Amino acid sequence: MQIPADYIERVYAGWYGKIIGIRHGSNIEGWSYEKIAETYGEIRDYLFRFKNFAADDDSNGPIFFIRALEDSTCTEEITPKEMGEGVLNYVPWEHGFFWWGGYGNSTEHTAYLNLAHGIDAPLSGSAELNGEAVAEQIGGQIFIDTWGLVNPCDYRRAARYAAKMASVTHGGNGIYGGMFIAACVSAAFASRDVHEVIQAGLSVIPEDCQYRRMAGDVLRFHQDHPENWRDCFAFIKANYGYDRYPGACHIIPNAAVVLLSLLYGGGDFSRSINICNMCGWDTDCNVANVGCILGVMVGLEGIGKSWREPIGDLLVCSSVLGCMNLRDIANDAFYLASLGYRVAGEPYPEACRELLEGTAPRFSFALPESTHTFRALGGNCAFSNIACENAYGGRCLRAEVEAGSWPVEVYRQTYYRPEDFSDDRYTPSFTPEVFPGQTVVLRVRADRPVSLRPFAHDAYAGQNLYGEAALVEGWTLLRLELPPSDGCIQRVGVEVPAGERATVYIDYLTYEGRARYTLDFAKAGIERWTGFHTELGQTSNSKGIWEFREGAAYGSCADHGELFTGGRxxxxxxxxxxxxxQTGRSHMVMIRAQGAIRGYWAGFRGDKLVILKNRRTLRALAEAPFSWENGRDYALTVEVRGEEIRLLVDGELLLTARDGDEPYLTGCYGLALEQGSRCRILRFTVE
Structure with missing residues (x-):
C-alpha cells in the first residue's frame, strides 16, 4: 500500500500525541477514578507544570526498540531474537529506562534478565516460561506504537512486526495488546473514523482471546449507552477491574480504558485524552496510546497548541547512551518516517530526501509547528514556525525579540543537568550534543539590519564564547569555531544586542567538524539528582559503580561495567x-560503542593487550602478551580509521587490528571493566 503524501507530518503528530499523553498522565499514574474525580474534577488541561519533563518508560521503549530495524534488518525477516538483542543493547542494567520491580514481578525486568542470561526471544517473554500473570501485564502495548508509525496504512503488517517485538517481553494477551495498538496506529493513517480504526485493530488478534472478548463487551456497551463515558467506566470496573487480574498492572483493564476513551472521545484529541486520564489506573500508558492513535488520525491541526507548547519538541530518555537521551520529537519523526519508507520498499520523496537520510542540517524547521526547543534568555521572545522563502524545507523559526536592557540569547540547550528538571523520573543521563573543536553554524536573517553574533555557553567556565558579529538583514551564515578545551557546551545560539527590538528568522542550526576536547573529571565531577541517583558529568553507564572523589572518577564492577560518553x-x-x-585484570577503552553489546574494547586484559569486538559476546580481533601493573598510571590510546583499530600505551603503538566483518564505523567511547576490576580515571582526551 502506498505511503500517504502527508506521512511525515502525521508521524510527527502521532509521536507528539504519544509524548503529550505520557506527560498528561504521568503524575497521577496508579490513581483511582475516585481519587482523580475528588482531587481534580473535570480535567481539561495538563495537571502539572514541569521545568522540563524527565524520562519515561513509555517513550524510552518505543523510540529505542524500533532501532532493531536499523541494527539488524529493515524487513519482515527481522526475528524476535534480533529485537531482543536491541533491548540488551539500549537498556541499562537494572537502572533507568523502565520499572525494575524484580524478577517475577516486573515483566520487563524478568524478560531483560532472561535475555541477559542467554534465553532469547520469544521464550524470554513467554507465558510458558514466566507464567501468565507476568507475561500479560501492560508493557506489551505501551512500548509498541512506533511499529504502527513505520507501517502506515498497512495494519496487518504493523501487527506482524508488533507481535515479534511484544514477544521479547510479553506473552498471550500481552502480545495481542501490542498487535492491537500497532494496527490502530497504522489504520489511523488511512481512516479518520474511530470505529474503523478499532475494527482494524481487533481484526488482527484471535477472536477467542480475552482481549477480544473484553473489546466486544466495551463496544456493545458503547453502542447501547453512547452518551456517558462514566457509565461505561463503571461497567469496565465491575467486569474488567484490577480486582479480577493478577500482577501490578494487567493489560486487560487498561486496554478497556483505551477503548472507552477512543469511543467516547469521538475522534476529538483533547476530549479523548482527558477522558482517558480521568479513568485512572495506568494513566500515562493509556493516555499515551490514545494520544498516538488520535495524533495520527487528526494531525497537528487537531492537537491544540496548549498541549504542544510546554513540550516544544523536547524528549528526554534514559537509555544506556547519554548521547541519544537528549532527543527531539521533530527529528524523531524524520527518523521514524525514514524507517517507514524502507520497510515499505518505497524511495524517499526527493523534496525531503536529505532530512530522511540524516544528511540535512541538524535542526531545520521543515515540519509545521516545530521549534526544536529554542528558548530565549535575557529578555522576552515569542517563537513561531512559519512558511519562509529560500529556507531549508520551506519553513523557518521566527523569533520576535523585544528590546531590553540586556542582550537576548536565542538558543538551543545542548546539555542538561539535574537543576533543569523537577524530578529524576527514570534516571536520565546525558552527553552534550556539541563539543569543543566543532563548529556551530546558523543561517539567519532579520526584518531590518541588526548586529547578530553566534555564541556558545561553556557551563564549566560559566561564560560565553562568541563568533564574529555580522550586520544581518538577508540570509546570512553565522559560524562559531569552538576551540579545543576541557569545557562543556551547555547552549548555543545567536545573541541580539541590548536595546534592539528585532525579528530574527532562523533557517537552521547545525554542527560541523570533529570534536577535539578533554573530559576532565576534576571539572565534570558528579551530578547529584535525587535519592541515590548520581552520574559522572557528561556520561552514562550500563553497569558497575561509577563515582567521583579527590578530583578523579572511579569505576568498579563485579562481572562487568561500562561507562559511555562522546557522540554516537x-x-x-x-x-x-x-x-x-587499582584492582583486577581487565581495564579497557571502549570506542565506536553503539550500545551495551555493540562496539570495540581495547586495552589490558589478563596478561595481554587486546582489541575486542563486542557483538553481544566479546571476540578477539588482536592480542599480544604485555606486562602491566595495578597502581601505575597509563595513557591508553585507541585510534580508529575506517576498518582499522590501533592501540597505543603511553604513546607507543603496540597492537593493530582490522575488522572487515560488518565493522562499526561510528560510535561513542568510554571505559569497560571486567571481573572485579577497579580503575581510577583522570580524564579522556579526544582528537
Whole structure:
C-alpha cells in the first residue's frame, strides 16, 4: 500500500500525541477514578507544570526498540531474537529506562534478565516460561506504537512486526495488546473514523482471546449507552477491574480504558485524552496510546497548541547512551518516517530526501509547528514556525525579540543537568550534543539590519564564547569555531544586542567538524539528582559503580561495567584515557560503542593487550602478551580509521587490528571493566 503524501507530518503528530499523553498522565499514574474525580474534577488541561519533563518508560521503549530495524534488518525477516538483542543493547542494567520491580514481578525486568542470561526471544517473554500473570501485564502495548508509525496504512503488517517485538517481553494477551495498538496506529493513517480504526485493530488478534472478548463487551456497551463515558467506566470496573487480574498492572483493564476513551472521545484529541486520564489506573500508558492513535488520525491541526507548547519538541530518555537521551520529537519523526519508507520498499520523496537520510542540517524547521526547543534568555521572545522563502524545507523559526536592557540569547540547550528538571523520573543521563573543536553554524536573517553574533555557553567556565558579529538583514551564515578545551557546551545560539527590538528568522542550526576536547573529571565531577541517583558529568553507564572523589572518577564492577560518553556519530577519531588500574585484570577503552553489546574494547586484559569486538559476546580481533601493573598510571590510546583499530600505551603503538566483518564505523567511547576490576580515571582526551 502506498505511503500517504502527508506521512511525515502525521508521524510527527502521532509521536507528539504519544509524548503529550505520557506527560498528561504521568503524575497521577496508579490513581483511582475516585481519587482523580475528588482531587481534580473535570480535567481539561495538563495537571502539572514541569521545568522540563524527565524520562519515561513509555517513550524510552518505543523510540529505542524500533532501532532493531536499523541494527539488524529493515524487513519482515527481522526475528524476535534480533529485537531482543536491541533491548540488551539500549537498556541499562537494572537502572533507568523502565520499572525494575524484580524478577517475577516486573515483566520487563524478568524478560531483560532472561535475555541477559542467554534465553532469547520469544521464550524470554513467554507465558510458558514466566507464567501468565507476568507475561500479560501492560508493557506489551505501551512500548509498541512506533511499529504502527513505520507501517502506515498497512495494519496487518504493523501487527506482524508488533507481535515479534511484544514477544521479547510479553506473552498471550500481552502480545495481542501490542498487535492491537500497532494496527490502530497504522489504520489511523488511512481512516479518520474511530470505529474503523478499532475494527482494524481487533481484526488482527484471535477472536477467542480475552482481549477480544473484553473489546466486544466495551463496544456493545458503547453502542447501547453512547452518551456517558462514566457509565461505561463503571461497567469496565465491575467486569474488567484490577480486582479480577493478577500482577501490578494487567493489560486487560487498561486496554478497556483505551477503548472507552477512543469511543467516547469521538475522534476529538483533547476530549479523548482527558477522558482517558480521568479513568485512572495506568494513566500515562493509556493516555499515551490514545494520544498516538488520535495524533495520527487528526494531525497537528487537531492537537491544540496548549498541549504542544510546554513540550516544544523536547524528549528526554534514559537509555544506556547519554548521547541519544537528549532527543527531539521533530527529528524523531524524520527518523521514524525514514524507517517507514524502507520497510515499505518505497524511495524517499526527493523534496525531503536529505532530512530522511540524516544528511540535512541538524535542526531545520521543515515540519509545521516545530521549534526544536529554542528558548530565549535575557529578555522576552515569542517563537513561531512559519512558511519562509529560500529556507531549508520551506519553513523557518521566527523569533520576535523585544528590546531590553540586556542582550537576548536565542538558543538551543545542548546539555542538561539535574537543576533543569523537577524530578529524576527514570534516571536520565546525558552527553552534550556539541563539543569543543566543532563548529556551530546558523543561517539567519532579520526584518531590518541588526548586529547578530553566534555564541556558545561553556557551563564549566560559566561564560560565553562568541563568533564574529555580522550586520544581518538577508540570509546570512553565522559560524562559531569552538576551540579545543576541557569545557562543556551547555547552549548555543545567536545573541541580539541590548536595546534592539528585532525579528530574527532562523533557517537552521547545525554542527560541523570533529570534536577535539578533554573530559576532565576534576571539572565534570558528579551530578547529584535525587535519592541515590548520581552520574559522572557528561556520561552514562550500563553497569558497575561509577563515582567521583579527590578530583578523579572511579569505576568498579563485579562481572562487568561500562561507562559511555562522546557522540554516537563520532567516526574516525582518537581517544586517550588517562587511568590508574587499582584492582583486577581487565581495564579497557571502549570506542565506536553503539550500545551495551555493540562496539570495540581495547586495552589490558589478563596478561595481554587486546582489541575486542563486542557483538553481544566479546571476540578477539588482536592480542599480544604485555606486562602491566595495578597502581601505575597509563595513557591508553585507541585510534580508529575506517576498518582499522590501533592501540597505543603511553604513546607507543603496540597492537593493530582490522575488522572487515560488518565493522562499526561510528560510535561513542568510554571505559569497560571486567571481573572485579577497579580503575581510577583522570580524564579522556579526544582528537
Amino acid at each position: 556519530d563520532f567516526g574516525d577519531y582518537r581517544v586517550t584515557a588517562h587511568i590508574r588500574p
